[in-house]
Amino acid sequence: xxxxxxxxxxxxxxxxxxxxxxxxxxxxxxxxxxxxxxxxxxxxxxxxxxxxxxxxxxxxxxxxxxxxxxxxxxxxxxxxxxxxxxxxxxxxxxxxxxxxxxxxxxxxxxxxxxxxxxxxxxxxxxxxxxxxxxxxxxxxxxxxxxxxxxxxxxxxxxxxxxxxxxxxxxxxxxxxxxxxxxxxxxxxxxxxxxxxxxxxxxxxxxxxxxxxxxxxxxxxxxxxxxxxxxxxxxxxxxxxxxxxxxxxxxxxxxxxxxxxxxxxxxxxxxxxxxxxxxxxxxxxxxxxxxxxxxxxxxxxxxxxxxxxxxxxxxxxxxxxxxxxxxxxxxxxxxxxxxxxxxxxxxxxxxxxxxxxxxxxxxxxxxxxxxxxxxxxxxxxxxxxxxxxxxxxxxxxxxxxxxxxxxxxxxxxxxxxxxxxxxxxxxxxxxxxxxxxxxxxxxxxxxxxxxxxxxxxxxxxxxxxxxxxxxxxxxxxxxxxxxxxxxxxxxxxxxxxxxxxxxxxxxxxxxxxxxxxxxxxxxxxxxxxxxxxxxxxxxxxxxxxxxxxxxxxxxxxxxxxxxxxxxxxxxxxxxxxxxxxxxxxxxxxxxxxxx
Amino acid sequence: xxxxxxxxxxxxxxxxxxxxxxxxxxxxxxxxxxxxxxxxxxxxxxxxxxxxxxxxxxxxxxxxxxxxxxxxxxxxxxxxxxxxxxxxxxxxxxxxxxxxxxxxxxxxxxxxxxxxxxxxxxxxxxxxxxxxxxxxxxxxxxxxxxxxxxxxxxxxxxxxxxxxxxxxxxxxxxxxxxxxxxxxxxxxxxxxxxxxxxxxxxxxxxxxxxxxxxxxxxxxxxxxxxxxxxxxxxxxxxxxxxxxxxxxxxxxxxxxxxxx
Numbered sequence: 001x002x003x004x005x006x007x008x009x010x011x012x013x014x015x016x017x018x019x020x021x022x023x024x025x026x027x028x029x030x031x032x033x034x035x036x037x038x039x040x041x042x043x044x045x046x047x048x049x050x051x052x053x054x055x056x057x058x059x060x061x062x063x064x065x066x067x068x069x070x071x072x073x074x075x076x077x078x079x080x081x082x083x084x085x086x087x088x089x090x091x092x093x094x095x096x097x098x099x100x101x102x103x104x105x106x107x108x109x110x111x112x113x114x115x116x117x118x119x120x121x122x123x124x125x126x127x128x129x130x131x132x133x134x135x136x137x138x139x140x141x142x143x144x145x146x147x148x149x150x151x152x153x154x155x156x157x158x159x160x161x162x163x164x165x166x167x168x169x170x171x172x173x174x175x176x177x178x179x180x181x182x183x184x185x186x187x188x189x190x191x192x193x194x195x196x197x198x199x200x201x202x203x204x205x206x207x208x209x210x211x212x213x214x215x216x217x218x219x220x221x222x223x224x225x226x227x228x229x230x231x232x233x234x235x236x237x238x239x240x241x242x243x244x245x246x247x248x249x250x251x252x253x254x255x256x257x258x259x260x261x262x263x264x265x266x267x268x269x270x271x272x273x274x275x276x277x278x279x280x281x282x283x284x285x286x287x288x289x290x291x292x293x294x295x296x297x298x299x300x301x302x303x304x305x306x307x308x309x310x311x312x313x314x315x316x317x318x319x320x321x322x323x324x325x326x327x328x329x330x331x332x333x334x335x336x337x338x339x340x341x342x343x344x345x346x347x348x349x350x351x352x353x354x355x356x357x358x359x360x361x362x363x364x365x366x367x368x369x370x371x372x373x374x375x376x377x378x379x380x381x382x383x384x385x386x387x388x389x390x391x392x393x394x395x396x397x398x399x400x401x402x403x404x405x406x407x408x409x410x411x412x413x414x415x416x417x418x419x420x421x422x423x424x425x426x427x428x429x430x431x432x433x434x435x436x437x438x439x440x441x442x443x444x445x446x447x448x449x450x451x452x453x454x455x456x457x458x459x460x461x462x463x464x465x466x467x468x469x470x471x472x473x474x475x476x477x478x479x480x481x482x483x484x485x486x487x488x489x490x491x492x493x494x495x496x497x498x499x500x501x502x503x504x505x506x507x508x509x510x511x512x513x514x515x516x517x518x519x520x521x522x523x524x525x526x527x528x529x530x531x532x533x534x535x536x537x538x539x540x541x542x543x544x545x546x547x548x549x550x551x552x553x554x555x556x557x558x559x560x561x562x563x564x565x566x567x568x569x570x571x572x573x574x575x576x577x578x579x580x581x582x583x584x585x586x587x588x589x590x591x592x593x594x
Numbered sequence: 595x596x597x598x599x600x601x602x603x604x605x606x607x608x609x610x611x612x613x614x615x616x617x618x619x620x621x622x623x624x625x626x627x628x629x630x631x632x633x634x635x636x637x638x639x640x641x642x643x644x645x646x647x648x649x650x651x652x653x654x655x656x657x658x659x660x661x662x663x664x665x666x667x668x669x670x671x672x673x674x675x676x677x678x679x680x681x682x683x684x685x686x687x688x689x690x691x692x693x694x695x696x697x698x699x700x701x702x703x704x705x706x707x708x709x710x711x712x713x714x715x716x717x718x719x720x721x722x723x724x725x726x727x728x729x730x731x732x733x734x735x736x737x738x739x740x741x742x743x744x745x746x747x748x749x750x751x752x753x754x755x756x757x758x759x760x761x762x763x764x765x766x767x768x769x770x771x772x773x774x775x776x777x778x779x780x781x782x783x784x785x786x787x788x789x790x791x792x793x794x795x796x797x798x799x800x801x802x803x804x805x806x807x808x809x810x811x812x813x814x815x816x817x818x819x820x821x822x823x824x825x826x827x828x829x830x831x832x833x834x835x836x837x838x839x840x841x842x843x844x845x846x847x848x849x850x851x852x853x854x
Contacts, residue, residue: 046769050777052784225826233774233830236821238781249769249780250823258774 002294002304009035009271012293012307014278014322016040017102018566019552019573020313021260022160025230026577028269030585035305036272037295040068040099045258049105049247051240057405061245064091066106068098068315072277073459075317075466077514080448081334085467087457093513094520095245096315100274103315103520104256104566108244108370108402109220111163111254112563113154113571115381116147116183121559124382125392134392135475138444139344141558144530144539145575147183153574154567155187161254162226162234164371165189165218179215179375181383191223194237199355199363199435200374203399206493212378217398218567219371220254228254230263241403243370253370274298279461280326281310281549289548290328296461308588309548309580312526316555320345320451320525321466329526329536329545332450334469340536341526342452344445345470346560347512348521349395349480351504353437355491356413358498362432365404373400376490379483380562381442391475395441395483395562397490404431411436414501437491439484440519441506445559446473451525468514472506480506521565523557528572530592538592541576547590550576656731660739663732670727675720677736686745691802692720697745698851702791704737710818717815744853747798754841758834762842765835766796773830778839781823785848792820797848804840809833 011027013020016038024034043049059065068091076085097103117124120142125133134140167185168178193216196204204214221237228234237252251258264270275298282291282304292306312319323329323341332343357363377383380394403409411434412426454467472480484504491500505518529535532544541556543549552573554565561568579591662668664683666676677696681687685697696704710716711725712733725733764770766786769777778796783789786797796804810816811828828836 044771046771046774046776050768051780223821225822225829233826235776235826236823238821238823249776251774251776251826262771262774 003301005304005306008292008306008308009033010307011035011309011311012037012305013311013313014281014293015102015313015315015318016100016256016261016272017097017313017315018104018256018260018570020102020311021256021264022570022573023311023313023550023552023577024270024272025260025264026574026581028264028267030581031269032309032585033269034271035307036270037276037278037293037305038100038272038274039277040097041274043100043105043247043257045247045249045251045255050249051242054246054249055240055242057407060106061405061408064095064245066097066099066245066247067091067103068096071460073318073461073465075321075468076454076457077468077470079469079471079511081469085454085457085469087465088514092515093518094522095517096317096520100261100272101247101256105247106245107220107253107255107520107566108564109161109253110371110564110566111158111161111165111218111220112567113182113218114147114150114561114563114568115181115383117382118561118563119143119145119147119150121392125386128382129387133386137446137448138392138473138475139447139534139559140392140444141344141527141529141534143558144528144535145572150568150571150575151183151186153578154571155185156229156574157567157570159190160228160230160259160570161220162191162222162228163189163218163220163254164191164193164216164223166193166216168213168215176213177215179218179377180213181377181380189218191226194219194221194223194369194372195239196374197363197367197372197401198361199357199365199401200372200399202357202361202494202496203435203437203490204374206495207374207376207490210490210493212376212490214374214376217371217373217375217400219369221369221371222252222254228259230260232259232263234258237369239367239369239372241366241368241405243368244402276303277461278314278322279463281312281322281328283327283546288546290546309550311550311552313552316522316525316553317451317466317468319551319553319555323526323536324451324453324466325463328549329543331452334447334450337447340532340534342450343534343536344524344527344558345449345451345468345522346443346445346524346557347470347472348443348519348523348560349439349441349472349476349504349506350518351395351439351441351480351484351487351502351506353397353439353484353487353491353500353502354411354413355435355437355494355497356411356430356499357433357435358496359429359433361496363401363434364432365401365409365434365436368401368403370402372402373398379486389478389482391478391482393442393444393476393479393562395439395480397437397439397483397487399435399437401436413499435491435494435497437487439480439487439504440562440564441476441480441483442562443523443560444473444475445524449473471512474508477506477508480504481508521554521560523554523560523565526551526555527558528556529558532594538590540579540591541572542584542591544590544594548588550580552576656735656738657742659732660735660737663728663736664739668732669729674727675724677740681740682745684743684745685740687800687803689800689802691800691806693800694803695745695799696740697743698853699740699794700788700790700792701734701737701741703794704740705733706792707818708733708737715818747852751845754845758838759842759845761835762838762840765839766842770830770835773835775827775830775835778843785850786843786846787848787850795848795851796843797846797850798852799843801837801840801844804843805836808836808840
């Protein structure tokens with residue numbers, strides 16, 4: 001029994017990040033009383049993220065001050081079912097958020113759309129290459145929603161962020177200088193692209209000479225003063241070099257606090273409760289609907305908040321955890337390959353390529369921003385012929401200039417000792433003469449990569465920890481190697497380059513680990529689809545088994561595309577909210593026949 | 595390494611450079627610092643604009659020329675008006691709001707302002723004409739000169755409402771979440787030190803000048819800062835906000851900008 005039961009609300013929303021605040025904004029304006037439960041604290045760009053205090057690399061980038069507290073809850077990890085999973089006691093490979101704005105505070109602002117073919121992945125590959133083309137050990141699926149259906153929502157979120165870029169496909173017209181592979185956009189980006197530094201300019205020129213199609217990074221680092229559709233006013237980016245892992249005190253990196261929260265916080269239908277950690281979603285006696293959620297409040301009391309609708313807006317991994325501890329849906333069993341909750345967890349392949357310039361080329365890496373750089377997308381998705389390659393998927397190649405911070409930015413050429421006087425000399429000599437490239441690739445789902453509850457370890461509240469079983473499938477390793485080699489070719493073709501080095505975190509023969517930072521793009525585990533036997537939610541983000549539970553975020557992705565997830569998952573959020581507002585509210589029921 | 599080269603170059607030419615203007619040489623008993631004293635401050639980061647816009651060390655007589663321009667002497671009969679008339683030989687300016695402190699402003703910043711006055715990017719009835727009559731090199735020289743002179747602040751600074759000071763300090767330190775105003779310290783640094791070469795100091799600058807500039811940004815008259823970020827900020831500020839933050843920074847004691 002809970003310590004107290006509160007009056008019923010229309011909608012209870014689990015998590016105050018991008019999707020949770022957006023759900024509250026849209027539903028509150030539909031007359032729905034919304035309560036957000038956020039496990040972390042209030043914070044604000046003006047009062048919490050201002051330089052010079054915020055520009056403390058040790059405190060924020062290395063000690064992860066804006067991120068989740070793994071002492072309270074974490075997950076256990078293993079590569080495969082033959083191993084015993086152990087708890088992740090420090091953040092490493094990925095950095096989930098905590099507190100108002102969630103991980104949307106410390107993101108880089110790399111704002112992508114999925115390719116049309118990404119969303120219909122299985123049918124696209126089978127149509128183009130034949131029914132047998134996708135290897136049997138991959139559980140790749142269609143998303144159940146098409147690019148054309150998502151386009152207005154992707155477009156709207158770009159307006160919320162004041163996205164900066166250059167359209168490569170405007171209403172079907174291909175435009176050089178933008179991403180010619182992207183799906184058609186109904187509108188140009190709301191703001192012009194960022195100014196490019198030396199390294200990425202040289203990268204772009206080399207790519208162009210090689211017949212590739214470079215374009216500026218689509219960016220939520222705003223390039224001029226801008227008012228979004230909710231009335232939020234954003235300021236131009238100062239290229240300070242403190243984006244990822246930091247909040248932005250300049251009001252220049254779009255985040256959920258300034259873009260959404262500030263515009264809804266005074267609304268009569270809006271309420272947010274901080275330090276409120278949801279323990280479980282409660283089900284009705286017949287199990288067909290949820291009745292609300294039970295959470296631990298700031299005073300440590302267990303509180304039941306009844307609601308007509310439950311929106312699950314936690315980080316991808318924790319949405320899945322909550323489903324498992326609440327008994328929502330049927331847990332996935334890798335032996336029988338039945339059940340769906342926890343199925344198709346996937347990640348992202350990351351490789352890096354470093355190019356070093358002659359001394360007269362000065363790159364000034366400290367002038368950086370989270371989405372500053374030039375992209376080559378010719379080897380992403382199915383933008384290139386896979387016939388003879390033996391893998392599916394792809395990666396974008398970015399020459400980026402995020403930052404030149406003293407602890408983390410110490411580029412040295414291959415062969416440099418890892419410490420000592422020689423290393424110091426190499427850092428001094430190369431700091432200003434370096435191009436930083438990343439190969440950011442897709443990750444396919446497999447029957448063996450999944451999430452479930454750990455049989456041994458529990459969190460601070462006594463719940464079993466989430467257990468992650470994951471290793472990169474051979475498909476991804478082949479893909480990462482192929483595209484990394486293409487990136488090395490571009491690097492070698494850049495002018496004034498003296499040496500090139502590369503490192504692939506999904507290399508053949510190496511196992512994935514949760515230790516080195518890779519990317520906070522954990523996806524899947526509560527995937528969407530059109531078949532209830534292979535997905536947790538239907539194509540509207542509504543749970544098959546409990547029709548008043550709507551699920552948001554990257555946990556919906558059936559496999560990971562080659563792009564950063566925020567753009568696609570926010571497109572899905574607005575898509576879900578459109579159907580929730582215009583269809584479900586008037587007539588609550590399953591929106592698709594099972 | 596760079597600053598040492600720079601110093602040496604300036605030192606080498608002192609004898610030659612001083613010859614045409616003997617009255618200035620060794621005037622230790624006046625308030626105008628001698629070139630030797632100024633030279634020692636040339637490696638201050640505030641003057642480094644010359645090193646960042648070009649790899650060539652500044653010409654040997656840059657500083658001497660700068661002082662000459664400040665005194666009203668230059669190629670095209672100077673500007674027709676000496677800087678010192680309004681801004682003072684030490685760059686102290688005055689509190690009218692029209693004549694800011696120039697002492698210790700980053701050299702690159704002052705140089706850019708002169709270029710912007712001349713081009714009309716920062717329109718000003720007095721300064722536009724003056725800047726247009728300075729050569730490129732004279733702008734560089736006089737900006738360098740004012741970057742290295744010092745002008746102590748004379749106190750007391752007058753009474754001010756404590757509530758206003760409190761609000762100004764808050765805007766400076768954490769901005770306003772309600773109004774969406776980012777804190778000044780984001781760019782202008784702790785204690786209003788500025789962030790050379792492109793961000794000027796605020797500590798010790800005249801309140802009337804700063805409040806007036808904020809209003810110009812808000813009105814869209816001035817928009818010559820990088821990315822026009824100050825317009826976006828000033829548009830969210832009321833007249834009282836501007837007054838508060840200006841009075842606050844006027845009173846911030848910061849040895850790096852006020853020379854105390």
